[in-house]
Amino acid sequence: VRCTNPQLCTDNGVNIVVTDYGEGDNTDFILSPRAYSRMAQSDKAGELFAYGVVEVEYQRIPCRYGGYKTQFKVHEHSKYPNYLAIVILYQAGQTEILAADVWQADCKEWIGMRRAYGAVFDTTYPPSGAVTLRFQVQGRAGVYWVQASNVIPSDWKAGVAYESDIELE
Numbered sequence: 654v655r656c657t658n659p660q661l662c663t664d665n666g667v668n669i670v671v672t673d674y675g676e677g678d679n680t681d682f683i684l685s686p687r688a689y690s691r692m693a694q695s696d697k698a699g700e701l702f703a704y705g706v707v708e709v710e711y712q713r714i715p716c717r718y719g720g721y722k723t724q725f726k727v728h729e730h731s732k733y734p735n736y737l738a739i740v741i742l743y744q745a746g747q748t749e750i751l752a753a754d755v756w757q758a759d760c761k762e763w764i765g766m767r768r769a770y771g772a773v774f775d776t777t778y779p780p781s782g783a784v785t786l787r788f789q790v791q792g793r794a795g796v797y798w799v800q801a802s803n804v805i806p807s808d809w810k811a812g813v814a815y816e817s818d819i820e821l822e
Contacts, residue, residue, distance in 0.1 A: 654682055656692040657708045661701045667691040670716065671771075682709065715747050723821055725786065725804050726814035728773060733809060737779035741772040741788065742814060748792035748821045756785040763787065782807045790821065 655666030667688050684692075686702075692709075693701040701707070721743040728738035741750055753774035754763040759781070766774035774788075784805035787798050801817045809815075 654684065654688075654692070654709050654711045656701070657710055658701075658704070661694060661697045661704060662692045662707070663694055666711075668714065682711070713747075716744065722816055723801075723819040724814045724816050725801065727805065727809050727811050728775070729812050731775075731809075731811040733811070734779060734781065736775065736777055737784070737809070738769060738773055738775035739766075739786070739805070741774075744772065744821055748790045750788050750790055751796070752789040754787050755780060756787070758782065758785075784809065792821070 654669055655664070656662030667684075669682070669684060669688050671682070689701065690698040692707075723744060724742040726740040726742055728740055730736070731738050737755075739753070741753075744750060750772055752768070753766040755766055755776055755778075756762075757764050757778070757780050764776065764778060766776045769775045783803035784807075785800070785802045786804055787800040789796060789798050799819060799821070801819055804817045805815050
């Protein structure tokens with residue numbers, strides 16, 4: 654992300670990890686104070702903060718999460734056993750997650766999850782037992798499905814992240 658105000662900002666910009674979206678002031682990104690100040694010229698951080706909302710330009714770059722495999726975090730708003738929302742963490746590379754499904758063993762079929770926002774998918778019909786997910790990704794190899802069997806235990810808890818063996822490139 655790079656600020657487009659040359660009087661206050663460098664041409665370098667800053668690498669950020671987009672984790673969510675915010676609403677307010679019609680902004681596209683809400684940066685941490687550290688990331689926001691790193692866009693400024695060395696002696697202009699205070700002025701940039703005083704300026705507030707700035708125009709930015711951005712470019713997607715491959716993410717690198719050395720040593721991390723894809724994790725599935727049960728969102729804090731999940732309510733066992735009636736509502737399950739998951740956040741997909743450590744999605745590396747240029748892959749983009751397009752959709753997610755949950756396996757319903759009792760009826761032996763995949764049920765589509767709703768994309769709530771960003772990398773958060775939810776369902777009001779979580780399966781009983783361990784949760785098997787599949788998610789559709791688009792990357793260098795085209796569009797394909799990746800399955801994560803029993804990636805979330807049957808006694809899942811809101812706010813907990815569960816690691817998988819999946820590494821997306």
